[in-house]
Amino acid sequence: MAYSDDLVNSKLSTLQDTADSVPHVGAWLYFHRRFAENSVRLIHQRLPDSPPAKRIALISLLNELAQQSKARGKKEFVVAISPIIEEATVITWKGAPHYVQTKLRKTFDAWLDRKVFDMPVMEAIMARIPEFKPKKEDEQTTQKQPLGGSLFGSTPSELQSLVPLQVALTKAAMVSNTSTDTASTEYKRMNDPQSEQPPLPRQAAQLNQLLRTLTSAESSVSEVIKSRRALIDGLEKLLTTNRSELAKEETVSSELAEKKAQTDAKKREVEDAIVRGFDDTQDPDRPTVEALTPPPVEAITPVGSPKARPSQASHGPFMDEPEEPLPEEFSLSYSGQPDDGSAFPELGNLSPGGSNDFDLGANGSGAKRRKTTHGEDDYSQFAGGDLDEDVSALLASQGN
Numbered sequence: 001m002a003y004s005d006d007l008v009n010s011k012l013s014t015l016q017d018t019a020d021s022v023p024h025v026g027a028w029l030y031f032h033r034r035f036a037e038n039s040v041r042l043i044h045q046r047l048p049d050s051p052p053a054k055r056i057a058l059i060s061l062l063n064e065l066a067q068q069s070k071a072r073g074k075k076e077f078v079v080a081i082s083p084i085i086e087e088a089t090v091i092t093w094k095g096a097p098h099y100v101q102t103k104l105r106k107t108f109d110a111w112l113d114r115k116v117f118d119m120p121v122m123e124a125i126m127a128r129i130p131e132f133k134p135k136k137e138d139e140q141t142t143q144k145q146p147l148g149g150s151l152f153g154s155t156p157s158e159l160q161s162l163v164p165l166q167v168a169l170t171k172a173a174m175v176s177n178t179s180t181d182t183a184s185t186e187y188k189r190m191n192d193p194q195s196e197q198p199p200l201p202r203q204a205a206q207l208n209q210l211l212r213t214l215t216s217a218e219s220s221v222s223e224v225i226k227s228r229r230a231l232i233d234g235l236e237k238l239l240t241t242n243r244s245e246l247a248k249e250e251t252v253s254s255e256l257a258e259k260k261a262q263t264d265a266k267k268r269e270v271e272d273a274i275v276r277g278f279d280d281t282q283d284p285d286r287p288t289v290e291a292l293t294p295p296p297v298e299a300i301t302p303v304g305s306p307k308a309r310p311s312q313a314s315h316g317p318f319m320d321e322p323e324e325p326l327p328e329e330f331s332l333s334y335s336g337q338p339d340d341g342s343a344f345p346e347l348g349n350l351s352p353g354g355s356n357d358f359d360l361g362a363n364g365s366g367a368k369r370r371k372t373t374h375g376e377d378d379y380s381q382f383a384g385g386d387l388d389e390d391v392s393a394l395l396a397s398q399g400n
Contacts, residue, residue, distance in 0.1 A: 003032040003035050005038070005042060008029070008038075008039055008042050009042060009046075011025050011028065011029075012025070012042065012043065012046055012058070012061075015054075015057050015058070015061060016057055017053060017056055017057035017060055021057075022057065022060045022061055022064050023064060025061060026061055026064035026065050026068065029061075029065060030065060030068050030069070030077070033069070033074060033076045033077060034076070036065075036076040036077045036079075036080040037080045037178055037181060037182055037185075038182065038185075039065075039080075040062070040065075040077070040080040040081055040084060040178075041084075041178075041182055041213075043058050043061065043062060043088075044084045044087070044088060046058060047088055047091050047092070048091060052092070052095070052096045052097055052100045053100070055091065055092040055096070055100070056092060056096070056100045056103055056104060058088070058092075059088060059089070059092050059104060059107060060107070062081050062085065062088065063107050063110070063111075065077040065081065066078055066081050066085075066111075066116050066117070067110075067114070067116060070114070070116050078116070078117065079178075080178060081117075082117055082118065082121050082174050083171070083174040083175035083176075083177070083178045083179075084175065084178070085117060085121060085125070086121060086124045086125050086128065086171065089104065089108065089125050089129065090125075090128050090129065092104055093129055101131075105131070105132065108125065108132050112134075120167045120170050120171060121171065121174075123167060124167060124171050158238065159238075161234060162231065162234045162235065162238070165227065165230050165231040165234050166231060168227045168230075169224070169227040169228055169230075169231050172220065172223045172224040172226075172227045173224050173227075175220045175223070176217070176220040176221050176223065176224040179213070179216050179217035179220040179221075180217045180220070180221065182213060182217070183210075183213045183214045183216070183217035186209075186210050186213050187210060187214070190206060190207065190210050
């Protein structure tokens with residue numbers, strides 16, 4: 001079935017708020033989604049003159065088209081419905097029975113939860129119908145603003161005054177674009193020389209409809225111009241404030257740079273003066289340091305210290321050192337030939353050094369010495385023997 005305005009109006013006339021009627025009409029309109037703007041315009045035109053039950057049926061149809069378009073990724077109806085949904089919702093809400101308002105509130109909550117429309121559109125609806133605001137948002141608006149303004153929010157405090165202006169401009173631009181496109185399309189269709197001219201009464205009705213469409217588009221464009229000028233004024237005020245602050249900050253920056261240069265020059269002068277002061281002063285005298293040569297041993301030896309005793313090394317015929325003389329009480333008085341070879345037999349066995357056969361050295365080690373006897377003892381054995389006189393005299397002389 002071909003698409004036409006008369007066919008759309010006939011389907012809208014038979015539309016009812018039931019589980020069968022709304023999806024059926026919505027499926028047909030979605031099939032002709034290339035005419036989405038024209039279909040939405042026709043629905044919007046029927047809202048003001050319809051009773052509350054018919055209005056909620058038309059809102060349900062718009063909801064069906066928008067959610068189908070959102071779910072299937074085809075944004076024709078979402079784009080077409082967004083500019084008029086605020087006005088359509090307000091018209092349906094005002095003066096409606098309780099059941100209509102309840103159903104409309106549930107539909108709005110579905111839009112908000114599923115994010116069918118953009119947030120500026122939803123905020124515009126909540127601004128005109130405070131009952132649609134969520135409870136959490138009501139609590140946040142009644143609470144006192146935290147310290148620091150909107151420091152922890154998404155919008156800086158300096159730009160909060162521009163947010164309503166931008167929202168109004170966005171909404172007006174969406175409505176204006178749709179109205180302008182619709183008016184341009186209708187104007188081209190009515191003035192197409194190749195199109196078949198309808199009868200004069202029908203042509204007059206179409207021209208009257210085109211005139212209303214052009215007037216609506218002109219009004220929407222005027223609203224966009226007004227909103228944009230208000231936003232530009234706010235931006236210019238913000239720009240003027242920032243320019244004055246920028247001039248002050250540049251002055252402060254220049255002063256700080258000058259102070260920094262002066263401080264740096266003064267620091268260099270002080271450093272140069274310190275260096276010149278070090279160059280002019282003479283080197284200080286070397287400190288007196290104690291000599292590194294140690295003093296003699298006598299200087300540090302205490303008075304009355306005992307002297308080192310000589311070593312008690314034993315002496316004998318096999319030692320290189322000269323023999324020490326025996327004490328007087330141990331010396332033998334011997335003159336000439338002895339009368340008897342057995343005189344002082346005990347003394348004859350003593351060594352000249354006054355030690356026994358096992359002499360101890362100075363270190364106390366008991367080293368065994370070879371036993372030696374002196375010639376006096378040996379020669380005395382032959383003194384009384386049968387020897388010649390010359391031999392006896394020789395032996396006696398050697399014994400002395």
